Amino acid sequence: MSDTDSASRKIIPITAVDADDAEMVSLYEAHKKIYPRSVSGLFARWRWVLVWLTQLVFYGLPWLEWGQRQAVLFDLGARRFYIFGLVLYPQDFIYLTGLLVISALSLFLFTAVAGRLWCGYACPQTVYTEIFLWIERKLEGDRSARIRLDDGPWNFNKLWRKGGKHAVWLLVALWTGFTFVGYFTPIQELGREVLQWRMGSWEVFWVIFYGFATYGNAGFMREQVCKYMCPYARFQSAMFDKDTLIVTYDTERGEPRGARSRKADPATLNLGACVDCSLCVQVCPTGIDIRNGLQYECIGCGACADVCDTVMDNMGYARGLVKYSTQNAVKNHWTRAETWRHVLRPRVLVYTAILTLICVAMLASLALRTPFKVDVVRDRGVLARIVAGGMIENVYRLQVMNATESEQTYRLSVSGLAGLAIASEETVTVASTEARWVAVRLQLPYEATAPGTHPIHFEITAGDGKTSVREKSVFLVPR
Ligand code: SF4
């Protein structure tokens, strides 16, 4: 370094700061545990209906039988997916894509109509948190009892209540993990393996992993999953507009807020309808105050609307201080009919039309699906050759997949070149839900056509003669 360089640079001395003088500023807010108060009302009832529905389906489906097998089974080892009468192969991946497109479009549609409907009522995080909270309330009591218990010293009462709660949580979580694995391994066999203590290592891993995730997410993480981990919370605002139904507080009607006696006239006290009881905050599973307006933490569960309606009933005021409404409806004082007219806007109608179209297309494609599949591969190990009788022979490998649950015999034929014939077996029998590779030899009289590559078609017809599959290939005539 030159002298001029060092002269032009300023040297800033670094001095140690006395630890006593330094003030530590944490960039992270300490997590405050939320104790949601129990709530009853229309939206709480709807949530429980969905908890029951989704869990009856989830826990019940793997136990249903269809013929000799489990009705819904995703057999990854055999690469077969059984959904009642349907047997799907990895080649049917298009249906999974269709299902994902339908799920994404449904999410767009429901979000455009009524915000975070999925989050508030059907999301597994909400559903399991609701179940775990119910268990917690049964063993530790409602909000104030739980706060008292947490603040109190460890004694026998606290120990058995907390221990009992965790024991029940763990049982539910492990049963959830077991059910999850039961979608991939026949659940009755899995049950026997559990009882006889002979589960495979992967099965043990997934039961514990899924169970642990349920226990952690629904028991401890709760609203933090929605607030910090769920990506949907981040981009859902892009799907909202001022005509989306969201849980809203009617500021004009509610403010100025303030406590008063039931008999007092709010107008003479210059008060709005909000009695500032804070119940809407106490029931909120994410611990926010809906009176501060739309916040990204709000999962649209409607608990605050339910509890506020009970407060309004007690005070003798009209319900709906906190309700599902749109920002435009609140601002313009629209009636319910006017609000719905604006909710059903072009965007919603376009989403509905596309969704209906895709659903119909997918159902039609499933209904018209051929119950077998064929893959044709030219056997590259065997070049075109001249065989006895002066015939040119090409060899192919055909994979025939039987997607029905009975043994099937298929008839093979070939077209595309005059004189082309099958010189091997013309039928192939495939066991139920199995796939079979067969070698097929095609022969063509020498000089029947010019040298080169000629397009041909295989036609494979099912035993009933009603369904057939046509597959393209080429026949090679050497010079
Ligand atoms: S529950 Fe209703 S009345 Fe009570 S604080 Fe909330 S908005 Fe106000």
Ligand code: SF4
């Ligand atoms: S603000 Fe209301 S709707 Fe939103 S999460 Fe809290 S209780 Fe549910």
